[in-house]
Amino acid sequence: MTSAIPPVLKLTNVSRSFGKVKAVNNVSLTIARGEVIGLTGENGAGKSTLLKILAGIERPDEGTMEINGKPANFRSPNDAFRAGVGVVHQEQSLFTNLSVAENIALQNQDRSGLSRFGIRNWGEINRNASAVLDKIGVKLSPRARVGDLSFVDRQMVEIARAVCVEPGKDATPLIILDEPTAVLEQAEVEVLEREIRKLRRFASVIFVSHRLDEVLRICDRVVVMRHGSLTSDRSTEGVTKQDLFKAMVDDAPVAVTRARAATPAQSTPAIEARGLTVNGKFRDISFAVHPGRITALVGTNGSGRGALMRTLFGAGKPDAGTLLVNGQEVSNWSIRKAVAAGLAYVPAERKVEGMIGGYSGTRNIAMVHRQTAMVGPLLHPGRMARTAQTWFDRLDVNPNDITQPLDQFSGGNQQKVVLAKWLNSPDLRVLMLDHPLRGLDVGVSQAVNAQIREACKNGTAVVLIPDTIEEALDMADEILVLRDGQISARHDLSSGSDLAIKEIVAEMI
Amino acid sequence: MKAFRQFAAWHTIAPPLVFFAMLLVVGIFNPNYLGPFGISIVAATAAPILLVAVGQAMVLNIGSIDLSNAAISMLGAILLALWVPQLGVAGILGVLVLMTLVGALNGFVLAHTQVPSFALTLGTLGILQTAALVISDSQTIYLTQNRELVTAFYNTSLAFVPLTFWIGVLVAVAYWVLLRFTVVGQNMTAVGKNESGAILSAVPHRRIKTITFAVSGFTGAVAGLCIVAQGGSASASGLGSNLLLPGIAAALVGGTSISGGLTNPLNVIFGALTVAFVPIAIQALGFSAQAQSLVYGIFIILVVALTTTRTRGLVIK
Amino acid sequence: ALAEFAHPEGFNPDEWVMVASVINTTNPYMISNIEGAEAVSKALGIKLEIVNSNNSSQTSISNILAILASGKKPIMFVNTVASSDAPPIVDAVGRARGYVSIWWNKPDEFKPQNVGDHFVAFQKHPGVESGRCGAQALADALGGEGSVVMLPGVQDSTTSQTRVAGFRAEIAENYPGIKILEERPSNWDPQLGARNAQDLIVKYGDEIKGVWAADDGMQIGAMQAFENAGLLDKVKFSSDGLYPKTLEDIISGRGGNAIVGETFHRGYMASAIGLYTTYLAASGQITPSELPDEKRESLFKLSCVTPQNYEQYLQYDEPGAADAFVARLVEAGPWDTQPVPLVGAGPEVLPNM
Amino acid sequence: MQSILSRSIKGPIGLIVSILVLIVIFSILNPRFGSIENLQNVLYQASVPLIVVVGATLVIQMGSIDLSVEGVMGASGMAWILLSPNTRHALDLGPWAWVIAIGLGLGLGLLSGLVHAKLKVPSFVVTLGTWYVGLGIAILLYGNGMLPSLTSEALARWPSRLSLGLPNSFWLAAVVILGGILASNYTGFGRGVLAVGNNETIARGGGMAVDRIKIAAFTVAGCLSGLAGILATMQLGSGSPDIGFGQLFTVIPAAVIAGTALGGGEGGVLRSILGVFLLIILNNGLVLAGVDPDFQSGVFGAILIVAIVAVAWPTRGALKVAK
């Protein structure tokens, strides 16, 4: 083909290793102008590494890269940005102490008008940010401090920042979105989808997601990575989820379903809230979860689900209402009392709240329930290791090395360890999970869900904040819909009623 | 240098290595330092620094800082000098208990009011200084009775090294065991590495902070014992009144991270030896009195450049 | 160098090292200490090491220990950072089979007589006397009437405490018309002296007629504060040490002859006396245990200086004054050298108040 | 993450209230406390730490610390007075004395910055080293000679002379503060400092010249310490290597109390200035109130604790991280 327009991106035999791990192995990829490419693959398949190479953060060991027909040899993220590559990283990379506008401007230092003679022109910086935010249809004050924003809003700022790229004339920007939807809710995903369709008019897009239906819906072409290599590269037309599975893993996972637990007749609820209120977060919440049942809390971001769950766990003081655990009313509730009463909490922000990154799997698992691994006040390293090894084997943690610091594991494997930490309880009464599948691939997600179901079977009550409504429908016996801090609807799924996603979305907003 | 840095275990062996290298260099100029006398001097000087430093290292390990621990030593020394003549061993125990409580109070207030430890312990520092002045009536308290009970710790040597230093080593080993093999120790490091994560894992973080500062207070009191053992007397601005910065420096030279979650009390032993040895080495190498401050500064920078922990990706503050 | 100094039989100067330990190298008094030590070292032909304590007891002690490790026997003069430094230093010198004299600070109970021959002497200028000098000069200049403020040094320093006691006693005994408004310890620090003086000016305004400081450093700061407030010529100052800067101010009559009283003693005299006494013991020319108490725990003369008599002290700041002093010292012995002969025995008795 | 990490004092309101409470109490104890004369006195005394705190704040905002203040002040102050009309010798370089003295501060700051950024040595120890290097330079410059004092009446009186009713020292500090605020809010450097302090890893990943920012911050701090050394020397009228004595333990607590978290990313020049005033007023007030000197540091410490606890109390929470 002798097209006058060169491809936006042309990768030839690119590789990158970390020690023995070949994170990216001999990848060749071409993206045409205006194309939206879906990139998917298991956790640790090498997606982020590949994107970091495009973004100038990692340098390839081998191979060549061309952007808009020009050889690209990025030395820094700035080089990539100037060449027209804008990135939303998987891990949020905003300065939480600075304003929205400034975060956008910092990435955009070369733009004229933002500073004159080295002096910041705040008016222009704010105007520029407003313009960009408008362009992607986000309603945010440019002056807001990023640290005060919700996770989603921050994600929007990231996207705004990425679309600021201004490659030279005749050049097409390449916008890279590394799992932008992992933290988004249904409605927000729709906003993003619209946004990507707009982007396509002037840019090419690489979109990474573990949600295969999303990939199939949004993208023109889908590329699958596995162990660092490209295993599939084809148009989305006519492709099914099962096809993608096969390209990702050796054997497609067997979908497990669980018979829903019936409404218990007589048993005491493991946890019950009566009129629970935290001013400014949620109001008058009443519900009960019985042993062996799963209750999902759905709602938009900011609807108060997270705060409610934290309050149940003793991490926040209710302003009104009562809380009953195992039928007993509790007072002066605290995290330590909650844990002693058999409660467990898997927070959404795994790295910051869920685990001790610098500690090994062994130590993380022994953080909470370690009665069996203690001799008096001393730790029993042997027993700790045996316990950890049991869980690593049971949850199939990869790499199966209980001594490696947890921050060196992929997110999915981290989540397995966090789960193990709580499941290791001798008497787990209530398991609370805030977005437990965030960022996990299909295989790992099923593994985690299997563990949740298993715990449930053993008589644990589960409170779940799911990523998607599908997840809620798949897992829960009961769904509580929260809107603006109040319960707007309840659905008992054990009666077998057929619930439509649309219906729930309507109750959310 | 670069090759060294890449050497993964460098930071674990650097503190002892740098110390012995310095000893060797000085020994070449002045062989007496390689003998028992040289060793005993360095160890004697290092003893109070070591004690203050391991206490500080424990506090740094949970991500806080204790600016008051050297003042605790000072007050401890004065109380020892006042109490030991009448009370003997009970006086020593009394001081250890009291100073442990002072440390615990620091930690308790810190944990429950959630103020920055830097500011809180600065306030405690002021109060303790006043306490030292007032209790000593601005006098040097000279031990007359029961003098040997305390000075024996300095005057008795084991393998040429005074007992005060061995006490420091003992305490360092105890803390190492505490951190590696006990629940409390594991929780301390967890709080230092990720406090939010620790809180949500039901770590009793308030108790942990109280205990850690109590540990620092206790170690400070033992340092006070070393001061009195060496001086036979104590005063508010005398021996031991300049231990704060050397203590922090020794903890850092010993590989402790100032941002928390990383320390090895055993290496702090060598950190303290190094920090104690630098001025001695400068004197021994024969720099003029006027040049000593300059050379001291350069030495400190060089030593730390060699011993700093530079784990990949670790942000150096 | 001087003509070869004749050491007594059996004293080999190469086996010995002279050590002068000073609190820092930034204070004029300490620099003068070093000068005196150098003069003695030159005169006696014994190598000299200076220890810079950098205001820290620990540094002082460990650096002294470091020199002891060199293997030579020390002849040592120590200007201690704090009283409590004396015992461990003396103890270490004893172990190194050397000799030491301590200047200015030691615990009262720690007496050379009770320790042994290696602790040759404790020496100082009387602090009470110094305080009395300052009080007299100041009170007389005010005509016996008026309010004064005091700037002591470091609170737990005996030197400062004795000077303060002397000042207060003199006022109480002889100047009923003088009122002491306040004491503000200023840690021997000129800047703190200035800051405290400023605060006192705000507090008392022109009620302050006189300022006494425990040393000239703090007085220099205080004078600057009063000058800034435009009050220098309305206030009188007295202090201790007759620093070169102070001398200049007296000569120039700064602030309408603001400085009315000073004391005279020089750092080089202290170190020379200390080192020479110690040398005598080291070389066997004296046996400390046979000396009377006043030579073991000694007070050396301190002169009151006024704008009227300062000229007679100028000779001691001429170039070569230290060498000249050492020559007289070797001639007359440590207890009888002008202008600082031995005048009494310590420990200083604080006046009853 | 932010929602759970220490949300430091929102705005300096707690601090302003603390200062006002102190002012009221001290004025009741001694009416002279509120006089114009004392205002001038406080401003005069605050001017040196105010200059230093601007640099210190930049460094602390970046998550580092600069302990070298006192040494740098000594070196620059000594260099300046020896090159200005003084009692030692006749050498008088006029404005060049300023350039050379501040240049010395710049050099020392550059040294700290380079070693910290390039050799990756914790700033705490590097600057402990530069402290002694600076002090050592001051001592060597001082040598064996006599105390150098200013012979120029004009220079010696300049700091305390009043312009528009306030001492010149303070005006100098005000210019520096203004510069600091502008640099902090309106330059890439100032914003970079905040970004690095917030998250160095992200800053590096985002292609910011982190090392350059770090070196620049230490260099600016060095220059300002140098300037402060000159001012302190002028105020005293004589040079001393110890001219900076006590500044470190005014300036860093001032910044920290004012909410410039030692971890970086928070606080600001304006707030640190309030911190300096809190400490200076506290000291000045204790003297004016006639608190027994024996108890001064104790009362100081106690009030400090009460003040910071009062400021931090409303932000307590089960999950707040307090370092």
Ligand SMILES: Nc1ncnc2c1ncn2[C@@H]1O[C@H](COP(=O)(O)OP(=O)(O)OP(=O)(O)O)[C@@H](O)[C@H]1O
């Ligand atoms: N800086 C690094 N050092 C060492 N190994 C690394 C590094 N970054 C990535 N890896 C490894 O490279 C492999 C690919 O990681 P990458 O983050 O690219 O996967 P991914 O496909 O983005 O996974 P996920 O879906 O979880 O985001 C993994 O095995 C990972 O552990």
Ligand SMILES: Nc1ncnc2c1ncn2[C@@H]1O[C@H](COP(=O)(O)OP(=O)(O)OP(=O)(O)O)[C@@H](O)[C@H]1O
């Ligand atoms: N950092 C913050 N600053 C101000 N308001 C906040 C902040 N975080 C949350 N909120 C508000 O608190 C309320 C509850 O939010 P929270 O994050 O606790 O629950 P949630 O958003 O429903 O949880 P999730 O994100 O898991 O769905 C919302 O009104 C939200 O706007």
Ligand SMILES: [Mg+2]
């Ligand atoms: Mg990834």
Ligand SMILES: [Mg+2]
């Ligand atoms: Mg949330």
